[in-house]
Amino acid sequence: MNGDNLGMTLVELLFALTAMAVLLIALVAALTRTLADAQFTANRAKADRYVEEALELARNKRDEIGLDKLETNKVPNSPLPLPFKRTINITAESDEKKRVVVQVTWSDSRGTHWATGSSYLTEW
Numbered sequence: 001m002n003g004d005n006l007g008m009t010l011v012e013l014l015f016a017l018t019a020m021a022v023l024l025i026a027l028v029a030a031l032t033r034t035l036a037d038a039q040f041t042a043n044r045a046k047a048d049r050y051v052e053e054a055l056e057l058a059r060n061k062r063d064e065i066g067l068d069k070l071e072t073n074k075v076p077n078s079p080l081p082l083p084f085k086r087t088i089n090i091t092a093e094s095d096e097k098k099r100v101v102v103q104v105t106w107s108d109s110r111g112t113h114w115a116t117g118s119s120y121l122t123e124w
Contacts, residue, residue, distance in 0.1 A: 040108065043083075047104040047115035050080055054088050054102040055119050062098075067123040070098055083107055097122050 008016075058075045065074065072090045080086055083106040091099050101118045 036109070040110070040113070043106055043108070044113070044115065047084060047106060047113075048117075050084060050086055050104045051102045051115050051117040054086060054104075055100060055117055058088065058090065058100040058102075058119070059121065062121050062123075067096070067098060067121060070121065075100075080104070093120065 054075070054077065057077075058070070061075050062070050070090060072088060075088050075090065077086060077088050084104055085106070086102065086104045089101045091101075093099050098121045099118060100121060101116065103114055103116045105112060105114045107113070
């Protein structure tokens with residue numbers, strides 16, 4: 001055998017296995033991050049829809065009862081599916097204008113997040 005090394009040494013084998021393990025761990029971490037980002041994006045889109053829905057409910061209630069009678073407790077705030085929570089606040093800016101602020105919050109493994117929207121309502 002003229003000194004030719006036809007096989008892998010134990011050190012070469014351990015190095016190859018370690019390199020493969022590091023690559024596999026990096027791949028799993030990247031995949032996990034991608035899935036978490038996709039879930040966050042989906043929740044953010046839902047929260048934005050819930051904000052718009054509440055603003056529309058406030059507009060409809062204004063049309064039904066009039067601007068002068070529109071108050072926070074008059075706008076129906078139906079429960080949202082978990083993990084979402086929604087608050088609706090209406091404040092009078094003047095006799096002819098009210099501000100509606102809607103905030104939808106949700107929590108996940110990264111913390112608490114929110115989507116907020118507001119609109120000014122007038123009598124028309």
